[in-house]
Amino acid sequence: MRRTYLIFLTLSLLGMVACQTAVLPEDVPTETAVFTVEPQIGVSFVTRAVPTTAVLQTTPTPLPTATATPTATPVVYKIASGDTVLGVAIQRGTTVEEILTLNPGIVPENLQIGQSIILPPPATAIALAAQGTRVPLQVAVTKINAYKTPIGSLWLLGEVTNEGSDPVENIQVEIGLLAADGRSLGSATAWVATSIILPGERGPFAVLVDEPPADFAQPVVSVVGGQHLVELGTRYLDVALLDSEIELKSSGAVLSGLVRNDGAEVASNVQIIATFYDEQGNVTGFQQQVVAERLEVGEERPFLLESTPPGGETVNYALYIEARSDLAGATVPLPKQ
Structure with a gap:
């Protein structure tokens, strides 16, 4: 009888402990939406808000201060007539090996006009501001025109002029496409072909848009990157x-x-x-x-x-x-x- 009572008491205590022990639910992680952008080889357009000020065709555009520099991301380059891998490497301040590494499928001896290749971002030059001097660049966009090709693509061709008294380098422009009502249809960036622009001299730029928007009416352009030339290096x-x-x-x-x-x-x-x-x-x-x-x-x-x-x-x-x-x-x- 006493043994039965002890067994009953033991079971009762275990039951009380079980009642007091609650199994807490595990934290459920909250999923965060991730938007993946598929990179496209060639000129791609990114929808952006209508600019508050539009720089219209042939209107000179002063460059912001020297703190504005090109984004350090790979550059998409369109092969033009006469281009070689070596020539592109020299112009863009890179090497043939770097270009071939970024473009494992290209054949240097068989480049095609209009072919897109990936280039490494240009090395960031020593900023003049680092020496304690902030001097705005005097670089103006003096020409910008659009030309349709027989196959329906669009060439955007223009030129910048160094109106200052110091040499500048690594000038980059942003070219926007506007509809007739002023809506922004997209934009693309381009490097000026001349890596150094001496005072009073000019440098051309170009972008080939494979499939321009049907309601495109005119281009706009502004200078978005560049710096004063601090040293020539080699x-x-x-x-x-x-x-x-x-x-x-x-x-x-x-x-x-x-x-x-x-x-x-x-x-x-x-x-x-x-x-x-x-x-x-x-x-x-x-x-x-x-x-x-x-x-x-x-x-x-x-x-x-x-x-x-x-x-x-x-x-x-x-x-x-x-x-x-x-x-x-x-x-x-x-x-x-």
Whole structure:
């Protein structure tokens, strides 16, 4: 009898403990919506709010202060006539190896006009503000025009001018598409072809829109990136253009002339940048071409550049030249103003 009572008492105590122990529900994690953007190769448009101020065609646009810099993201580049992987690498301040790494499927010997390739973001130059001086850039957009192609795509071609007293570099523009009622249809960014723009000189830019919106009416453009030139690094400015001339054909234009190394160092990766214009001074196209892998001190080298500008009949041109010092690690002083 006593054993039965102890068993009953034990079971009662266990039951009381069980009643006092509550099993708490586990926390249920809250799901957070994640929006995935599919990257597209080529020119892509991002819907944005209608700007409060619109910079209309051919209206000069002052650049913001030097603190505005291009976003450090990969750049999509469209292959143009005459482009090579080496030439693109030189112009964009990168290497052939980096381009091939980012584009494992391309064949350097078989580039196609209009083909899109991915480029690494440009290295960030030393900001002038880091030296305790804030000086706004005086870079203006002086030309912007749109040209439709026979296959329905759209070329946006323009030019910027350095109106200041100091050289500038790595200038980037944003080109917007507007409808007739002022609605923003999208935008794309482009780098100015000349990596350095000396005071009073110009640099062209271009974007090819494969499928423009049906209600597109006009482009708008503003300068969104760039900085004062602090140092040249290995870039070399002592190569001159001589005796250039243009031959106009029904199919395009042919430029010829000479380049000469007037400096005291061997120049490498010498390239010319040709901008073409119509009778009104509008940009009809531009082209870059490497004319010498190496140019000795005092050496002259002829060049021949053939181009078919997409923007209509060409009657005039401007030529710019860029090169690098062949001395590894050399630091070239800034040009005197």
